[in-house]
Amino acid sequence: MNRIVVAAAIIDDTSRMLLLAQRRYPPEVAGLWELPGGKVEDGESRRSALEREIAEELGTAIEAGEQVGAAVVLRPGLELVALRARLAGPPPRALDHTALCWVDAGRLRAMAAAGELVPADTAWVPDLLELLA
């Protein structure tokens, strides 16, 4: 069966900004920016897995919603899915990442063009730009 990695597109509706997290490991992607998340465990829904990962990685709560864009195949048997989310707890902290940042549409476009995003996540940039418009 396919394993799923879920990632959160956490958008602040007031500022129209998206939260990005800078990976600490592995070396191939260390320093690049991603949507925070992790693997869905057996018996978990995607939404509850994402809520758990965000509590672990960012020390806060989210409400996870609809899927953003298409699923990305990371390797055979492993798919990456982004879910839209809104913050429902204290400001996020980088417990597992090097840093966090809130970006607007222009900054996201510039980071994608500069190759600063984890490669798999670049597929979602048009969808994310639409959500930030």
Ligand SMILES: Nc1nc2c([nH]c(=O)n2[C@H]2C[C@H](O)[C@@H](COP(=O)(O)OP(=O)(O)OP(=O)(O)O)O2)c(=O)[nH]1
């Ligand atoms: N969380 C997350 N992982 C991503 C993204 N893009 C991307 O290619 N990945 C890859 C990196 C990893 O191979 C895999 C998830 O790794 P992870 O380290 O975040 O998840 P995890 O904590 O559940 O995994 P593990 O370290 O326990 O194996 O998905 C993304 O936007 N967010």
